[in-house]
Amino acid sequence: MTGLDLTWSPEEDAFRDEAREWLESSLAAWHAEHGGEDAIASGDTRTGFAQHLDWERRLHAGGWAAVSWPSEYGGRGASLWEWLIFEEEYYRAGAPPRVTQNGIFLLAPTVFEFGTRDQQAHILPRMAAAEDLWCQGWSEPGAGSDLAAIRCRASRVDGGWRLDGQKTWTTRGAFCTHLFGLFRTDPESERHRGLSYLLVPLDTPGVTVRGFGRLDGDEGFAEVFFDGAFLADDALPGGVVLGEAGQGWSVAMATTGSERGLTLRSPGRFLATAERLFDLYRTDPQPRVRDRLVDAYIRAEAYHLYTLDTVTRLAGGAVMGADSSINKLWWSELDVELHELALDLLGPEAEVEGPWSKGWQFALSGPIYAGTNEIQRNIAAERLLGLPRK
């Protein structure tokens, strides 16, 4: 029978073994290079970002930076299943957060779907090699959940575009080299019409990046000012517009729920967090949190199994669609609960800066980024359950 077959093929097992071996030895080498595991700073600090960039270069050299991409772009042609296996092994090994993830998980799917050959050939290999570091220019002070309210303008001029406006809440913006963003290119347009998806080198004159602090200590969070910056058509091989000009909204939305939209948070991450939580629990078992602890573990497992179900459907040709909204609700709230449990276990020690308090602070942003959980609930209700919009 083919129904509910939960076995991996020998090739997939071999892939897992290869990944596990590489990760183990390479992590050790990376730690050693930087003075030991404890000397690695958070990737959201300047020091840490440089260290994590070095890790990205090692991943790339080993062919692990973007496993599911074709090898001509720096990947190794892995299947979706193999990607999932790699993610499991990645988190099991305790490998660090990917500072290239906004490019790899958010921009790259769009480049694959809408980019020209020239754009793909230029952008993707440099992204995988961490030579170009991409940040996302979506939000503006007046446009968060209501993305269609954006006002950043790209006015057509001779040989390119003139950029004016401001983007904000740009993760790692202060550390990146390029920005992908939505700009209003039709001055008469309103809302989601007349927008274009542009690719902007951040060293373009007239572009100013200003980092501002986050409550979890991240130094890379930034706002980006465009003051009459000239973005040349040939600033990037293949052009600086992704997809058709004026179609930016559809281009951006096409991959919001894509299978790689799924990749924003793979289950391995939360199963690994649950394991660390168990270790913490075992140092001083407190019966009063045990039931919640087990419940959180069950939810991490449920996320893993739901992902297997999702990948099965994607591998069979389905498109993810609005399911990604309940996906996001589940992992973001699980992450908060896992970290809150840790703080409960730590008691007064929770007040001291450490990985769990930092993790808690970051977990709190989960229900906010990638579409707030309130928006996700609206989407789930309207598109999955068919409830009326108004």
Next chain:
Amino acid sequence: MHFGFDDDQLAFRDAVRAVLDKECPPEAVRAAGSASPGMLDRGVWDRLGAMGLLAMLVPEDRGGLGLDERSLVLVLEEAGRAALPHPLVDTAVVAAPLLGEAGMVATNLGGPHLACAADADRLLLHDPGDGGLHLVQRPDAVLTPVATVDRTRRAATVSWDPSSPAPADPTSTWHPSPDPAGNPGAGDPARAADPGAGDLSSDPGEGFDAGAEDEGDASDDDLAWGRGSWDLGAATLVTDDPAAVELARDRGAWGTAALLVGLGRRMVELAVTHVSERHQFGVPVGSFQAVKHQLADAHKDLAFARPVVHRAAHSLATGAATRGRDVSMAKALAGDAAWRAGRVALQCHGAIGYTVEHDLHLYLKRTWALAKAYGDAGWHRDRVGREIGI
């Protein structure tokens, strides 16, 4: 890796759904609540039997379909969705693998209130004294209908006529134990007044003793259960192998989890229909965010419980070493998800959902009963904790 179902499994599910839609509409469920003991209409049951459903887990050489739990799980979800009054899990999932084709079977393996005991042909009863499962012909047992919340469950407790012929292999004699309040055992003064009468119904099974597991909230009735051993009269020992009994219990818990997923989804469907049609303040009430968000969460919880139930089917079918953990994860998560779906569905229906004229209460009450059968969510989380070493 294929976390999905094959065409045969899907086709069988569709066929069962068609039968249930036709033969087990809400009116039939309602009728089951008012039919006298022993007078449950068997129309839909016989139809399901003719389809082979009752013998799905029975080996082919014993007249069954020789399938495993993977082929049964979607069908059980359908039975849950229809709130099928008949003891499908007790018969097809728990008893049939042990007994072969068994007619309609009621069992105390899931709790002290046997579903459809008066309608069943036979009773499969667990004796904590010898730890065994015994087959008892219904006429040999004395059934006492119990006014449970869900009348369509047609629950009864079971006791023995001590003047029945002695069994060829007599088991232990049951003597009611006094509870701490000083009442005779079983919480039923009428039964206790007959000192010879055994009361098999009083044992919810090892581990399902609500009084012992509860942290201080146990009522006197709870504490009166599960004490002592009994004289089974004319009974046949089916098995006293602890592993076989535990497997039967796990099957019951898993099957009930599948029913709960179906029930939960039905209640969300009803609520979505209601809030789409119900207009207040000039708009459908389903357009209000407070309503949308509750339903989105109920849908999400069921969507993530489902793959956990499916994985447990796989664990049962393949004899996985993690079976206990996997079944308990499924029962805990599905029970909680269905419970929450019930709360949300009732709230979204408003006052009309609170009437017995409306169908919702049929599904609600069934959910409340099944969430507690074969171990409630808290009991199963505790078991998961033990299985994973927490």
